[in-house]
Amino acid sequence: MELKLENLGCGYGHRKVVEDFSCVIPSGKVFCLLGPNGVGKTTLFKTVLGFLSPLAGSVKVDEQDLAQLSTKDRARYLAYVPQAQFTPFAFTVRDVIMMGRTSRFGLFGRPAPTDRQAVQEVIEQLSLEPLAKRQFTQLSGGERQLVMIARALAQQASFLLMDEPASNLDFGNQLKVLKVIRSLAKRGFGVFLTTHFPDHVFQCGHYAALMRSGQSFLTGALDEVITSINLTDTYGLPIEVIELGDIRICRPKPEPKP
Protein backbone atom coordinates (compact mmCIF):
# COMPACT_ATOMS: atom_id res chain seq x y z
CA MET A 1 0.00 0.00 0.00
CA GLU A 2 1.02 3.57 -0.50
CA LEU A 3 0.05 6.77 1.26
CA LYS A 4 0.12 9.46 -1.40
CA LEU A 5 0.05 13.21 -0.90
CA GLU A 6 -0.70 14.79 -4.26
CA ASN A 7 -0.13 18.50 -4.83
CA LEU A 8 -1.39 19.14 -1.34
CA GLY A 9 -2.09 22.72 -0.36
CA CYS A 10 -2.80 23.39 3.29
CA GLY A 11 -3.49 26.27 5.59
CA TYR A 12 -6.17 28.01 7.57
CA GLY A 13 -8.94 29.65 5.60
CA HIS A 14 -7.38 31.74 2.88
CA ARG A 15 -3.89 31.73 4.40
CA LYS A 16 -1.95 29.07 2.54
CA VAL A 17 0.93 27.75 4.62
CA VAL A 18 2.02 24.87 2.41
CA GLU A 19 1.57 24.77 -1.33
CA ASP A 20 1.87 21.98 -3.83
CA PHE A 21 3.42 19.31 -1.62
CA SER A 22 3.68 15.81 -3.03
CA CYS A 23 5.22 12.65 -1.69
CA VAL A 24 4.66 8.89 -1.53
CA ILE A 25 5.02 6.79 1.63
CA PRO A 26 5.09 3.06 0.91
CA SER A 27 4.24 0.40 3.50
CA GLY A 28 7.27 -0.78 5.44
CA LYS A 29 9.16 2.50 5.03
CA VAL A 30 9.76 5.50 7.26
CA PHE A 31 9.29 8.94 5.77
CA CYS A 32 10.70 11.85 7.78
CA LEU A 33 9.60 15.43 7.50
CA LEU A 34 12.35 17.82 8.55
CA GLY A 35 12.38 21.57 8.65
CA PRO A 36 12.77 24.69 10.75
CA ASN A 37 10.02 25.93 13.06
CA GLY A 38 7.09 27.64 11.40
CA VAL A 39 7.37 26.22 7.88
CA GLY A 40 4.09 24.36 8.20
CA LYS A 41 5.02 20.84 9.27
CA THR A 42 2.18 20.72 11.79
CA THR A 43 -0.30 22.22 9.33
CA LEU A 44 0.63 19.62 6.74
CA PHE A 45 0.25 16.89 9.32
CA LYS A 46 -3.15 18.10 10.43
CA THR A 47 -4.28 18.17 6.82
CA VAL A 48 -3.14 14.61 6.16
CA LEU A 49 -4.97 13.49 9.29
CA GLY A 50 -8.13 15.25 8.16
CA PHE A 51 -8.29 17.77 11.03
CA LEU A 52 -7.99 20.50 8.38
CA SER A 53 -9.48 20.08 4.94
CA PRO A 54 -6.98 20.42 2.11
CA LEU A 55 -7.05 23.74 0.22
CA ALA A 56 -5.86 21.91 -2.88
CA GLY A 57 -4.79 18.43 -3.91
CA SER A 58 -5.56 15.20 -2.13
CA VAL A 59 -4.42 12.56 0.34
CA LYS A 60 -4.86 9.04 -0.96
CA VAL A 61 -4.18 5.53 0.18
CA ASP A 62 -3.65 3.62 -3.05
CA GLU A 63 -6.53 5.02 -5.11
CA GLN A 64 -8.82 5.82 -2.17
CA ASP A 65 -9.20 9.55 -1.47
CA LEU A 66 -9.24 9.86 2.33
CA ALA A 67 -11.31 13.05 2.28
CA GLN A 68 -14.25 11.02 1.00
CA LEU A 69 -14.16 8.55 3.89
CA SER A 70 -15.99 8.80 7.20
CA THR A 71 -13.92 9.50 10.31
CA LYS A 72 -14.34 5.88 11.29
CA ASP A 73 -13.11 4.46 7.99
CA ARG A 74 -10.20 6.91 7.82
CA ALA A 75 -9.06 5.60 11.21
CA ARG A 76 -8.45 2.21 9.60
CA TYR A 77 -5.90 3.71 7.22
CA LEU A 78 -4.20 6.31 9.43
CA ALA A 79 -3.35 6.24 13.11
CA TYR A 80 -1.98 9.30 14.85
CA VAL A 81 0.77 9.31 17.46
CA PRO A 82 0.70 12.76 19.06
CA GLN A 83 3.32 14.18 21.33
CA ALA A 84 2.29 12.77 24.68
CA GLN A 85 0.34 15.51 26.37
CA PHE A 86 -1.70 16.53 29.35
CA THR A 87 -4.96 14.85 30.18
CA PRO A 88 -6.82 15.77 33.34
CA PHE A 89 -8.15 12.25 33.85
CA ALA A 90 -6.09 9.41 35.28
CA PHE A 91 -6.92 6.58 32.87
CA THR A 92 -4.94 3.39 33.26
CA VAL A 93 -2.47 2.56 30.49
CA ARG A 94 -4.67 -0.34 29.41
CA ASP A 95 -7.70 1.95 29.12
CA VAL A 96 -5.69 4.44 27.04
CA ILE A 97 -4.56 1.72 24.64
CA MET A 98 -8.15 0.46 24.41
CA MET A 99 -9.16 3.91 23.11
CA GLY A 100 -7.24 3.02 19.95
CA ARG A 101 -9.83 0.32 19.30
CA THR A 102 -12.73 2.80 19.22
CA SER A 103 -13.13 2.66 15.44
CA ARG A 104 -13.47 -1.13 15.62
CA PHE A 105 -16.23 -1.31 18.23
CA GLY A 106 -19.52 -2.76 17.07
CA LEU A 107 -23.05 -1.42 17.02
CA PHE A 108 -23.21 -0.81 20.78
CA GLY A 109 -19.84 0.87 20.97
CA ARG A 110 -18.32 -1.59 23.42
CA PRO A 111 -15.12 -3.64 23.31
CA ALA A 112 -15.42 -7.28 22.29
CA PRO A 113 -13.04 -10.04 23.44
CA THR A 114 -11.10 -9.55 20.19
CA ASP A 115 -10.48 -5.93 21.18
CA ARG A 116 -9.14 -6.96 24.60
CA GLN A 117 -6.96 -9.52 22.88
CA ALA A 118 -5.60 -6.91 20.45
CA VAL A 119 -4.76 -4.57 23.32
CA GLN A 120 -3.01 -7.38 25.18
CA GLU A 121 -0.95 -8.21 22.08
CA VAL A 122 0.18 -4.62 21.66
CA ILE A 123 1.14 -4.45 25.33
CA GLU A 124 3.28 -7.56 24.88
CA GLN A 125 4.85 -6.34 21.63
CA LEU A 126 6.04 -3.12 23.21
CA SER A 127 6.89 -4.81 26.55
CA LEU A 128 4.49 -2.53 28.41
CA GLU A 129 3.29 -5.15 30.93
CA PRO A 130 4.83 -3.39 33.94
CA LEU A 131 2.91 -0.22 33.03
CA ALA A 132 -0.43 -1.73 32.04
CA LYS A 133 -2.19 -1.08 35.34
CA ARG A 134 -0.54 2.23 36.11
CA GLN A 135 -2.15 5.60 35.57
CA PHE A 136 -1.18 7.36 32.36
CA THR A 137 -0.84 10.68 34.17
CA GLN A 138 1.88 9.29 36.43
CA LEU A 139 4.15 7.97 33.67
CA SER A 140 7.40 9.59 32.55
CA GLY A 141 7.61 11.31 29.15
CA GLY A 142 9.26 8.33 27.45
CA GLU A 143 6.71 5.91 28.86
CA ARG A 144 3.84 8.12 27.72
CA GLN A 145 5.28 8.26 24.20
CA LEU A 146 5.42 4.47 24.09
CA VAL A 147 1.81 4.28 25.28
CA MET A 148 0.77 6.71 22.53
CA ILE A 149 2.50 4.43 20.01
CA ALA A 150 0.76 1.42 21.55
CA ARG A 151 -2.61 3.17 21.24
CA ALA A 152 -1.97 3.80 17.53
CA LEU A 153 -0.89 0.18 17.03
CA ALA A 154 -4.09 -1.08 18.65
CA GLN A 155 -5.94 0.84 15.96
CA GLN A 156 -4.43 -1.56 13.38
CA ALA A 157 -4.20 1.13 10.73
CA SER A 158 -1.84 0.70 7.79
CA PHE A 159 -0.01 3.98 8.30
CA LEU A 160 1.27 5.69 11.44
CA LEU A 161 1.65 9.46 11.62
CA MET A 162 3.97 10.55 14.38
CA ASP A 163 4.35 14.14 15.47
CA GLU A 164 7.90 14.65 16.76
CA PRO A 165 7.92 11.25 18.46
CA ALA A 166 11.39 11.64 19.96
CA SER A 167 11.39 15.31 20.92
CA ASN A 168 11.15 16.15 24.60
CA LEU A 169 12.64 12.79 25.57
CA ASP A 170 15.93 12.06 27.26
CA PHE A 171 18.68 10.50 25.17
CA GLY A 172 17.96 6.91 26.24
CA ASN A 173 14.25 7.24 25.52
CA GLN A 174 14.97 8.84 22.15
CA LEU A 175 17.00 5.77 21.15
CA LYS A 176 14.28 3.48 22.49
CA VAL A 177 11.52 5.19 20.51
CA LEU A 178 13.63 5.25 17.33
CA LYS A 179 14.27 1.53 17.73
CA VAL A 180 10.53 0.93 18.06
CA ILE A 181 9.92 2.96 14.90
CA ARG A 182 12.47 0.86 12.98
CA SER A 183 10.82 -2.34 14.14
CA LEU A 184 7.38 -1.04 13.15
CA ALA A 185 8.59 -0.40 9.61
CA LYS A 186 10.04 -3.93 9.50
CA ARG A 187 6.60 -5.24 10.46
CA GLY A 188 5.08 -3.50 7.46
CA PHE A 189 3.69 -0.23 8.79
CA GLY A 190 4.22 2.87 6.72
CA VAL A 191 5.49 5.60 9.06
CA PHE A 192 5.26 9.33 8.41
CA LEU A 193 6.97 11.40 11.08
CA THR A 194 8.08 14.94 11.76
CA THR A 195 11.29 15.67 13.58
CA HIS A 196 13.76 18.42 14.36
CA PHE A 197 16.81 16.18 14.36
CA PRO A 198 18.61 15.10 11.17
CA ASP A 199 20.34 12.42 13.25
CA HIS A 200 16.98 10.82 14.01
CA VAL A 201 16.28 10.72 10.30
CA PHE A 202 19.55 8.86 9.72
CA GLN A 203 18.71 6.40 12.49
CA CYS A 204 15.29 5.37 11.30
CA GLY A 205 14.36 6.96 7.98
CA HIS A 206 14.21 5.68 4.43
CA TYR A 207 12.85 8.78 2.74
CA ALA A 208 12.88 12.38 3.79
CA ALA A 209 11.39 15.72 2.95
CA LEU A 210 13.13 18.93 3.81
CA MET A 211 10.69 21.81 4.15
CA ARG A 212 12.09 25.27 3.79
CA SER A 213 10.52 28.63 4.31
CA GLY A 214 9.08 30.16 1.17
CA GLN A 215 7.07 27.03 0.48
CA SER A 216 9.81 25.05 -1.19
CA PHE A 217 10.51 21.39 -0.56
CA LEU A 218 12.99 18.71 -1.32
CA THR A 219 11.70 15.16 -1.21
CA GLY A 220 13.36 11.89 -2.02
CA ALA A 221 15.71 9.22 -0.75
CA LEU A 222 17.61 9.98 2.41
CA ASP A 223 21.09 10.49 0.99
CA GLU A 224 19.81 12.78 -1.75
CA VAL A 225 17.88 15.06 0.57
CA ILE A 226 19.80 15.22 3.84
CA THR A 227 23.12 16.52 2.54
CA SER A 228 25.56 19.11 3.87
CA ILE A 229 24.54 21.60 1.19
CA ASN A 230 20.78 21.18 1.67
CA LEU A 231 20.97 21.44 5.47
CA THR A 232 23.23 24.49 5.30
CA ASP A 233 20.81 26.03 2.85
CA THR A 234 17.73 25.23 4.95
CA TYR A 235 18.93 26.33 8.36
CA GLY A 236 21.21 29.16 7.23
CA LEU A 237 24.22 27.88 9.21
CA PRO A 238 27.21 25.87 8.08
CA ILE A 239 26.27 22.24 8.70
CA GLU A 240 27.98 19.11 7.48
CA VAL A 241 26.96 15.48 7.22
CA ILE A 242 29.82 13.09 7.96
CA GLU A 243 30.17 9.34 7.72
CA LEU A 244 31.22 7.60 10.90
CA GLY A 245 31.72 3.90 10.38
CA ASP A 246 28.44 2.65 8.95
CA ILE A 247 26.27 5.55 10.11
CA ARG A 248 26.03 9.14 9.14
CA ILE A 249 25.72 12.00 11.57
CA CYS A 250 25.19 15.68 11.26
CA ARG A 251 27.19 18.38 13.01
CA PRO A 252 28.01 22.07 12.77
CA LYS A 253 30.81 22.60 10.26
CA PRO A 254 34.02 23.23 12.20
CA GLU A 255 35.38 26.70 11.70
CA PRO A 256 38.78 26.79 10.01
CA LYS A 257 41.56 27.08 12.58
CA PRO A 258 43.44 30.35 12.44
Add this chain to the structure above:
Amino acid sequence: MTQIPDKAQTKVKASEISSSSSRGFQLLFFLALGLLALTALGAVRGRVEFLLSDLWILVKAHLWGPALPDSPAYRQMEVVVFSIRLPRIFLSILVGGALSVSGAVYQNLFRNPMVAPDILGVSSGAGVGASLAIVIGFPSPLIHLTAFVFGLSAVFLVVTISQIAGHNRSLVVMILVGVVVSSLFSAFGSFLKYISSDDQSLTNIVLWLMGSFAQASSWTNVLILLGVTILAYIPLFFVSYRINALAFGEEEASSMGVNVSGLKIIIILCATLMTATATAICGLIGWVGLLIPHLCRFIVGPNFQILLPTSLLAGGLFMLLVDSLVRLVFPGEMPVGIITSLAGAPLFIYVLCRSTLKWN
Protein backbone atom coordinates in the same frame (compact mmCIF):
# COMPACT_ATOMS: atom_id res chain seq x y z
CA MET B 1 11.29 -6.04 21.12
CA THR B 2 8.82 -8.71 20.21
CA GLN B 3 8.88 -11.58 22.66
CA ILE B 4 6.76 -14.64 22.87
CA PRO B 5 5.30 -14.55 26.36
CA ASP B 6 5.02 -17.84 28.17
CA LYS B 7 1.57 -19.17 28.89
CA ALA B 8 1.52 -18.71 32.66
CA GLN B 9 2.32 -15.03 32.35
CA THR B 10 -0.50 -14.43 29.87
CA LYS B 11 -2.98 -16.05 32.22
CA VAL B 12 -2.07 -13.74 35.09
CA LYS B 13 -2.57 -10.78 32.80
CA ALA B 14 -5.97 -12.01 31.72
CA SER B 15 -7.15 -11.96 35.32
CA GLU B 16 -5.74 -8.47 35.81
CA ILE B 17 -7.81 -7.14 32.93
CA SER B 18 -10.99 -7.60 34.90
CA SER B 19 -9.69 -6.62 38.34
CA SER B 20 -10.22 -2.85 38.10
CA SER B 21 -13.69 -3.15 36.65
CA SER B 22 -14.66 -5.82 39.17
CA ARG B 23 -13.89 -3.34 41.95
CA GLY B 24 -16.25 -0.98 40.18
CA PHE B 25 -18.98 -3.59 40.05
CA GLN B 26 -18.52 -4.30 43.74
CA LEU B 27 -19.03 -0.64 44.46
CA LEU B 28 -22.14 -0.58 42.26
CA PHE B 29 -23.53 -3.50 44.24
CA PHE B 30 -22.96 -1.76 47.58
CA LEU B 31 -24.44 1.49 46.28
CA ALA B 32 -27.56 -0.36 45.13
CA LEU B 33 -27.77 -2.08 48.51
CA GLY B 34 -27.41 1.28 50.26
CA LEU B 35 -30.18 2.77 48.12
CA LEU B 36 -32.50 -0.11 48.96
CA ALA B 37 -31.79 0.10 52.69
CA LEU B 38 -32.20 3.86 52.82
CA THR B 39 -35.41 3.67 50.78
CA ALA B 40 -36.87 1.14 53.22
CA LEU B 41 -35.79 3.19 56.23
CA GLY B 42 -37.07 6.41 54.67
CA ALA B 43 -40.44 4.78 54.00
CA VAL B 44 -41.00 3.82 57.65
CA ARG B 45 -39.46 6.81 59.43
CA GLY B 46 -41.07 10.23 59.69
CA ARG B 47 -43.79 11.98 61.59
CA VAL B 48 -45.69 8.69 61.72
CA GLU B 49 -43.46 5.70 62.35
CA PHE B 50 -44.02 2.18 61.10
CA LEU B 51 -42.30 -1.16 61.56
CA LEU B 52 -40.04 -2.52 58.83
CA SER B 53 -41.90 -5.83 59.09
CA ASP B 54 -45.16 -4.03 58.31
CA LEU B 55 -43.55 -2.36 55.30
CA TRP B 56 -42.55 -5.82 54.08
CA ILE B 57 -46.16 -7.02 54.39
CA LEU B 58 -47.34 -3.92 52.53
CA VAL B 59 -44.83 -4.31 49.69
CA LYS B 60 -45.58 -8.01 49.43
CA ALA B 61 -49.29 -7.30 49.19
CA HIS B 62 -48.70 -4.84 46.37
CA LEU B 63 -46.24 -6.91 44.36
CA TRP B 64 -47.59 -10.43 44.55
CA GLY B 65 -50.58 -11.55 46.21
CA PRO B 66 -51.54 -11.99 49.80
CA ALA B 67 -54.23 -9.38 50.38
CA LEU B 68 -53.46 -6.70 52.95
CA PRO B 69 -54.98 -7.36 56.39
CA ASP B 70 -57.99 -5.10 56.53
CA SER B 71 -57.21 -2.71 59.34
CA PRO B 72 -57.20 1.12 59.57
CA ALA B 73 -53.53 1.06 60.60
CA TYR B 74 -52.55 -0.62 57.35
CA ARG B 75 -54.74 1.68 55.31
CA GLN B 76 -53.11 4.73 56.90
CA MET B 77 -49.69 3.23 56.25
CA GLU B 78 -50.57 2.57 52.63
CA VAL B 79 -51.47 6.22 52.11
CA VAL B 80 -48.44 7.60 53.94
CA VAL B 81 -45.93 5.28 52.30
CA PHE B 82 -47.26 5.16 48.75
CA SER B 83 -48.67 8.64 48.28
CA ILE B 84 -46.29 10.72 50.35
CA ARG B 85 -42.99 9.11 51.19
CA LEU B 86 -42.11 6.84 48.25
CA PRO B 87 -42.67 9.48 45.53
CA ARG B 88 -40.41 11.84 47.43
CA ILE B 89 -37.76 9.17 47.97
CA PHE B 90 -37.77 8.12 44.32
CA LEU B 91 -37.76 11.72 43.15
CA SER B 92 -34.73 12.59 45.25
CA ILE B 93 -32.86 9.50 43.99
CA LEU B 94 -33.66 10.39 40.38
CA VAL B 95 -32.72 14.06 40.76
CA GLY B 96 -29.42 13.17 42.42
CA GLY B 97 -28.67 10.56 39.78
CA ALA B 98 -29.60 12.81 36.86
CA LEU B 99 -27.56 15.78 38.10
CA SER B 100 -24.56 13.66 38.90
CA VAL B 101 -24.60 11.86 35.55
CA SER B 102 -24.83 15.15 33.67
CA GLY B 103 -21.95 16.47 35.74
CA ALA B 104 -19.81 13.45 34.83
CA VAL B 105 -20.69 13.87 31.16
CA TYR B 106 -19.89 17.61 31.04
CA GLN B 107 -16.61 17.02 32.86
CA ASN B 108 -15.41 14.46 30.35
CA LEU B 109 -16.75 16.32 27.34
CA PHE B 110 -14.97 19.55 28.21
CA ARG B 111 -11.97 17.71 29.65
CA ASN B 112 -12.43 19.79 32.74
CA PRO B 113 -12.93 18.18 36.12
CA MET B 114 -14.21 21.47 37.56
CA VAL B 115 -17.33 21.91 35.45
CA ALA B 116 -20.83 20.85 36.38
CA PRO B 117 -24.40 21.68 35.36
CA ASP B 118 -24.55 24.51 37.90
CA ILE B 119 -21.10 25.87 37.09
CA LEU B 120 -21.82 25.90 33.35
CA GLY B 121 -24.99 27.89 33.97
CA VAL B 122 -27.25 25.07 32.74
CA SER B 123 -29.09 24.95 36.06
CA SER B 124 -29.68 28.67 36.33
CA GLY B 125 -30.60 28.80 32.64
CA ALA B 126 -33.14 26.04 33.13
CA GLY B 127 -34.33 27.75 36.32
CA VAL B 128 -35.00 31.01 34.49
CA GLY B 129 -36.74 29.14 31.68
CA ALA B 130 -39.01 27.40 34.13
CA SER B 131 -39.71 30.61 36.10
CA LEU B 132 -40.62 32.38 32.89
CA ALA B 133 -43.00 29.58 31.97
CA ILE B 134 -44.57 29.71 35.45
CA VAL B 135 -45.03 33.50 35.34
CA ILE B 136 -46.61 33.30 31.89
CA GLY B 137 -48.77 30.42 33.09
CA PHE B 138 -47.67 27.62 30.76
CA PRO B 139 -48.89 24.06 31.44
CA SER B 140 -46.42 21.53 32.84
CA PRO B 141 -44.95 19.97 29.66
CA LEU B 142 -44.19 23.45 28.30
CA ILE B 143 -42.43 24.36 31.55
CA HIS B 144 -40.05 21.44 31.02
CA LEU B 145 -39.52 22.35 27.40
CA THR B 146 -38.76 25.99 28.18
CA ALA B 147 -36.35 24.90 30.92
CA PHE B 148 -34.59 22.62 28.42
CA VAL B 149 -34.29 25.32 25.77
CA PHE B 150 -32.92 27.85 28.25
CA GLY B 151 -30.50 25.27 29.67
CA LEU B 152 -29.24 24.47 26.17
CA SER B 153 -28.75 28.13 25.35
CA ALA B 154 -26.70 28.52 28.54
CA VAL B 155 -24.31 25.69 27.50
CA PHE B 156 -24.13 27.12 24.02
CA LEU B 157 -23.22 30.57 25.37
CA VAL B 158 -20.56 29.18 27.70
CA VAL B 159 -18.96 27.00 25.01
CA THR B 160 -18.93 29.76 22.40
CA ILE B 161 -17.62 32.48 24.68
CA SER B 162 -14.89 30.31 26.18
CA GLN B 163 -13.79 29.24 22.71
CA ILE B 164 -13.45 32.88 21.68
CA ALA B 165 -11.81 33.94 24.93
CA GLY B 166 -9.49 31.06 25.66
CA HIS B 167 -9.45 28.84 22.58
CA ASN B 168 -10.97 26.21 24.87
CA ARG B 169 -7.52 25.43 26.22
CA SER B 170 -7.65 26.72 29.71
CA LEU B 171 -9.61 24.93 32.38
CA VAL B 172 -10.19 28.17 34.23
CA VAL B 173 -11.63 30.20 31.34
CA MET B 174 -14.64 27.93 31.00
CA ILE B 175 -15.36 28.13 34.73
CA LEU B 176 -15.14 31.93 34.67
CA VAL B 177 -17.41 32.15 31.65
CA GLY B 178 -19.80 29.79 33.43
CA VAL B 179 -19.87 32.13 36.42
CA VAL B 180 -20.65 35.06 34.14
CA VAL B 181 -23.41 33.25 32.25
CA SER B 182 -24.90 31.96 35.51
CA SER B 183 -25.05 35.41 36.97
CA LEU B 184 -26.57 36.72 33.75
CA PHE B 185 -29.37 34.19 34.00
CA SER B 186 -29.74 34.85 37.74
CA ALA B 187 -30.31 38.50 36.87
CA PHE B 188 -33.08 37.48 34.48
CA GLY B 189 -34.47 35.34 37.27
CA SER B 190 -34.47 38.23 39.72
CA PHE B 191 -36.13 40.41 37.12
CA LEU B 192 -38.88 37.83 36.73
CA LYS B 193 -39.41 37.77 40.49
CA TYR B 194 -39.50 41.56 40.50
CA ILE B 195 -42.17 41.88 37.84
CA SER B 196 -44.20 38.94 39.07
CA SER B 197 -47.27 40.75 40.38
CA ASP B 198 -48.97 37.84 42.05
CA ASP B 199 -47.65 37.25 45.59
CA GLN B 200 -48.43 33.55 45.53
CA SER B 201 -46.51 32.81 42.34
CA LEU B 202 -43.60 34.90 43.67
CA THR B 203 -43.43 32.76 46.81
CA ASN B 204 -43.67 29.65 44.65
CA ILE B 205 -40.77 30.70 42.45
CA VAL B 206 -38.60 31.71 45.39
CA LEU B 207 -39.19 28.49 47.32
CA TRP B 208 -38.83 26.30 44.28
CA LEU B 209 -35.60 27.97 43.18
CA MET B 210 -34.05 27.10 46.54
CA GLY B 211 -34.40 23.45 45.63
CA SER B 212 -36.85 21.27 47.50
CA PHE B 213 -38.57 17.92 47.14
CA ALA B 214 -41.41 18.70 49.52
CA GLN B 215 -43.61 20.51 46.97
CA ALA B 216 -42.56 18.45 43.97
CA SER B 217 -43.08 14.90 45.15
CA SER B 218 -45.81 13.33 43.08
CA TRP B 219 -45.89 10.15 41.04
CA THR B 220 -46.32 12.25 37.89
CA ASN B 221 -43.03 14.01 38.49
CA VAL B 222 -41.34 10.72 39.36
CA LEU B 223 -42.52 9.22 36.08
CA ILE B 224 -41.48 12.27 34.03
CA LEU B 225 -37.99 12.29 35.49
CA LEU B 226 -37.69 8.51 35.28
CA GLY B 227 -38.62 8.62 31.60
CA VAL B 228 -36.20 11.45 30.86
CA THR B 229 -33.37 9.79 32.77
CA ILE B 230 -33.82 6.51 30.92
CA LEU B 231 -34.14 8.35 27.61
CA ALA B 232 -30.89 10.23 28.20
CA TYR B 233 -28.97 7.45 29.94
CA ILE B 234 -29.28 4.87 27.16
CA PRO B 235 -27.45 6.84 24.45
CA LEU B 236 -24.82 7.88 26.99
CA PHE B 237 -24.30 4.24 27.89
CA PHE B 238 -23.68 3.33 24.27
CA VAL B 239 -21.21 6.14 23.63
CA SER B 240 -19.34 5.75 26.91
CA TYR B 241 -16.18 4.37 25.28
CA ARG B 242 -16.19 7.18 22.74
CA ILE B 243 -16.52 9.65 25.60
CA ASN B 244 -13.33 8.07 27.01
CA ALA B 245 -11.49 8.86 23.80
CA LEU B 246 -12.50 12.52 24.14
CA ALA B 247 -10.22 12.77 27.19
CA PHE B 248 -7.29 13.32 24.83
CA GLY B 249 -8.95 16.13 22.94
CA GLU B 250 -11.17 16.37 19.91
CA GLU B 251 -8.47 15.97 17.26
CA GLU B 252 -7.03 12.83 18.77
CA ALA B 253 -10.49 11.38 19.28
CA SER B 254 -11.27 12.00 15.64
CA SER B 255 -7.99 10.34 14.58
CA MET B 256 -9.19 7.30 16.54
CA GLY B 257 -12.34 7.22 14.45
CA VAL B 258 -14.77 9.14 16.65
CA ASN B 259 -17.26 11.40 14.90
CA VAL B 260 -16.64 14.22 17.35
CA SER B 261 -19.28 16.76 16.35
CA GLY B 262 -22.03 14.14 16.31
CA LEU B 263 -20.90 12.80 19.67
CA LYS B 264 -20.82 16.28 21.20
CA ILE B 265 -24.39 16.97 20.09
CA ILE B 266 -25.65 13.69 21.55
CA ILE B 267 -24.01 14.15 24.90
CA ILE B 268 -24.81 17.84 25.32
CA LEU B 269 -28.47 17.13 24.51
CA CYS B 270 -28.67 14.21 26.93
CA ALA B 271 -26.89 15.91 29.81
CA THR B 272 -28.82 19.16 29.39
CA LEU B 273 -32.14 17.33 29.14
CA MET B 274 -31.50 15.61 32.47
CA THR B 275 -30.35 18.75 34.25
CA ALA B 276 -33.18 20.88 32.86
CA THR B 277 -35.90 18.40 33.79
CA ALA B 278 -34.52 17.89 37.29
CA THR B 279 -34.30 21.66 37.73
CA ALA B 280 -37.78 22.29 36.37
CA ILE B 281 -39.16 19.82 38.90
CA CYS B 282 -37.14 20.54 42.02
CA GLY B 283 -35.42 23.86 41.52
CA LEU B 284 -31.75 24.70 41.83
CA ILE B 285 -29.80 22.06 43.69
CA GLY B 286 -26.13 22.91 43.50
CA TRP B 287 -22.88 21.01 43.85
CA VAL B 288 -24.21 17.48 43.36
CA GLY B 289 -23.23 17.45 39.69
CA LEU B 290 -19.73 18.62 40.52
CA LEU B 291 -18.90 16.62 43.60
CA ILE B 292 -20.40 13.20 43.09
CA PRO B 293 -18.72 12.44 39.72
CA HIS B 294 -15.52 13.80 41.18
CA LEU B 295 -15.62 11.51 44.19
CA CYS B 296 -16.63 8.58 41.98
CA ARG B 297 -13.65 9.22 39.72
CA PHE B 298 -11.36 9.08 42.74
CA ILE B 299 -12.72 5.65 43.60
CA VAL B 300 -13.37 3.86 40.29
CA GLY B 301 -11.17 5.87 37.92
CA PRO B 302 -12.21 7.88 34.86
CA ASN B 303 -13.29 5.02 32.57
CA PHE B 304 -16.78 6.11 31.59
CA GLN B 305 -18.14 2.60 31.28
CA ILE B 306 -17.97 2.27 35.05
CA LEU B 307 -18.04 5.96 36.00
CA LEU B 308 -21.47 6.47 34.41
CA PRO B 309 -23.45 3.88 36.47
CA THR B 310 -21.42 4.70 39.58
CA SER B 311 -22.29 8.40 39.27
CA LEU B 312 -25.94 7.54 38.75
CA LEU B 313 -26.24 5.42 41.88
CA ALA B 314 -23.91 7.50 44.05
CA GLY B 315 -25.73 10.71 43.08
CA GLY B 316 -29.06 9.08 43.93
CA LEU B 317 -27.78 7.81 47.26
CA PHE B 318 -26.26 11.18 48.19
CA MET B 319 -29.43 13.08 47.34
CA LEU B 320 -31.63 10.62 49.22
CA LEU B 321 -29.34 10.89 52.23
CA VAL B 322 -29.48 14.68 52.20
CA ASP B 323 -33.24 14.77 51.72
CA SER B 324 -33.77 12.22 54.49
CA LEU B 325 -31.68 14.44 56.79
CA VAL B 326 -33.77 17.44 55.83
CA ARG B 327 -36.99 15.55 56.38
CA LEU B 328 -36.15 13.69 59.58
CA VAL B 329 -33.66 15.84 61.45
CA PHE B 330 -34.62 19.43 60.80
CA PRO B 331 -38.00 20.84 61.87
CA GLY B 332 -40.19 22.16 59.09
CA GLU B 333 -39.27 21.84 55.44
CA MET B 334 -35.82 23.21 54.77
CA PRO B 335 -34.89 23.29 51.05
CA VAL B 336 -32.24 20.63 50.28
CA GLY B 337 -30.34 23.13 48.13
CA ILE B 338 -29.20 24.79 51.35
CA ILE B 339 -27.69 21.56 52.69
CA THR B 340 -26.02 20.55 49.42
CA SER B 341 -24.34 23.95 49.25
CA LEU B 342 -23.31 23.85 52.92
CA ALA B 343 -21.81 20.40 52.45
CA GLY B 344 -20.60 20.97 48.90
CA ALA B 345 -18.50 24.10 49.22
CA PRO B 346 -16.01 22.81 51.81
CA LEU B 347 -15.83 19.42 50.14
CA PHE B 348 -15.09 21.14 46.83
CA ILE B 349 -12.27 23.16 48.37
CA TYR B 350 -10.80 19.96 49.78
CA VAL B 351 -11.01 18.23 46.39
CA LEU B 352 -9.55 21.29 44.67
CA CYS B 353 -6.52 21.33 46.97
CA ARG B 354 -5.96 17.62 46.50
CA SER B 355 -6.50 17.58 42.77
CA THR B 356 -4.28 20.46 41.64
CA LEU B 357 -1.41 18.57 43.17
CA LYS B 358 -2.33 15.58 41.09
CA TRP B 359 -2.97 17.25 37.74
CA ASN B 360 0.11 19.39 37.37
